[in-house]
Amino acid sequence: KAGVTQTPRYLIKTRGQQVTLSCSPISGHRSVSWYQQTPGQGLQFLFEYFSETQRNKGNFPGRFSGRQFSNSRSEMNVSTLELGDSALYLCASREAPPNEKLFFGSGTQLSVL
Amino acid sequence: KQEVTQIPAALSVPEGENLVLNCSFTDSAIYNLQWFRQDPGKGLTSLLLIQSSQREQTSGRLNASLDKSSGRSTLYIAASQPGDSATYLCAVSGTGNQFYFGTGTSLTVIP
Numbered sequence: 001k002a003g004v005t006q007t008p009r010y011l012i013k014t015r016g017q018q019v020t021l022s023c024s025p026i027s028g029h030r031s032v033s034w035y036q037q038t039p040g041q042g043l044q045f046l047f048e049y050f051s052e053t054q055r056n057k058g059n060f061p062g063r064f065s066g067r068q069f070s071n072s073r074s075e076m077n078v079s080t081l082e083l084g085d086s087a088l089y090l091c092a093s094r095e096a097p098p099n100e101k102l103f104f105g106s107g108t109q110l111s112v113l
Numbered sequence: 114k115q116e117v118t119q120i121p122a123a124l125s126v127p128e129g130e131n132l133v134l135n136c137s138f139t140d141s142a143i144y145n146l147q148w149f150r151q152d153p154g155k156g157l158t159s160l161l162l163i164q165s166s167q168r169e170q171t172s173g174r175l176n177a178s179l180d181k182s183s184g185r186s187t188l189y190i191a192a193s194q195p196g197d198s199a200t201y202l203c204a205v206s207g208t209g210n211q212f213y214f215g216t217g218t219s220l221t222v223i224p
Contacts, residue, residue, distance in 0.1 A: 004156075033212070043202070043214040056211050090156055098164065102147060102204070102212060104156040 001027060006091050006105035014113050018079040021108045025072050025093030029103075031055070032074040034066060037088040037107075049074055078110075086112045115140045117205055119215035126193055127223050134188040134218045136203035141181045143205045148177050148188050150199040151217070157202065160188070193222045 005024040013019050025032050033048035033056075045058035049068035066076045072093075078085055088107045095101045116139040126132050136146070145164045149157040161170045161177040163186070169178040176189040186203060200217040207213075 006156075031210075035214075042216040045211060045213075048210065050210075056209060088154065092157075099162060100145060100206060101159060101162045102157075103159060104149075106156045107154075109154065 004091060004093050004103050004105035006089075006108050008108060009106065010109045010111075012111045012113065013081050015081055015083060017081050018077065019081060019110065021076045021078075021089055021091075021110075023074045023076070023091030023093075023105060025074070025091075026103055029093035029095060030072055031094035032068055032072065033092050033094065033102075034074070034076050035090045035092065036060075037090055038086075043090070046076065081112045083112050086110060115143075115205060115207055115213040117203060117213050117215040119201075119203060119218050121218060122216065123219040123221075125221040125223060128193060128195060130193050130222075131189070131191050132193055132220070134190070134201050134220070136186040136188070136215055138184045138186075138205050138213070140207060141184050143181065143207045146177075146179055146186050146203060146205045147212075148175075148186075149202045149204065151202060152199050160201075190220075193220075195222045195224050198222050 007022045031050045034046040037043045048056040052068045063079045068074045090107045091105045092102045118137045147162045148160040151157045163170050163179040174191040179186045200219045202217040204212045204214045
């Protein structure tokens with residue numbers, strides 16, 4: 001079974017641009033969540049999608065948005081990039097109950113110049 | 114809101130030593146607890162998951178325990194190896210389906 005796939009692996013953007021990151025969950029997993037990881041803040045929850053609906057949302061500005069498609073693949077978009085958006089963005093898919101184990105992708109390293 | 118704390122933030126041990134990593138959480142109404150390891154610049158790899166009804170889980174040299182009433186979990190690593198060097202994170206899930214992560218313990222195993 002293929003793991004969680006995130007593309008691209010690395011991105012370099014400049015301030016003011018926008019970016020779209022992609023995540024393909026493990027086959028059969030309907031929940032996809034996104035996290036931002038920085039050295040200073042640790043792992044911070046962005047949002048979770050389940051069956052194309054946003055189920056949970058973290059405390060991030062509206063510049064961060066996401067969506068999920070009918071095949072459970074998910075995209076995350078960041079508009080009007082700021083220097084502080086430089087981070088490792090991680091996607092996770094979740095097993096169905098009862099375990100609900102989280103599986104992570106390798107992440108997208110975003111650098112904003 | 115659930116708060117997850119991991120102590121110590123960093124740990125350095127000689128190869129072959131047994132060690133314990135700690136994770137504490139403020140709200141005992143959890144659904145499960147998961148331990149992960151993360152290598153620099155990489156994603157998180159799941160190590161062990163303990164459901165709220167369980168007390169411990171074992172995988173190879175790893176043993177994780179859960180004491181919900183006291184809000185604590187430990188990850189025991191036996192006979193540590195240099196390849197165990199990584200950051201170890203714990204995460205708890207509860208009401209609202211959200212996972213809450215600790216800030217991790219950075220482990221260095223010295224050959």
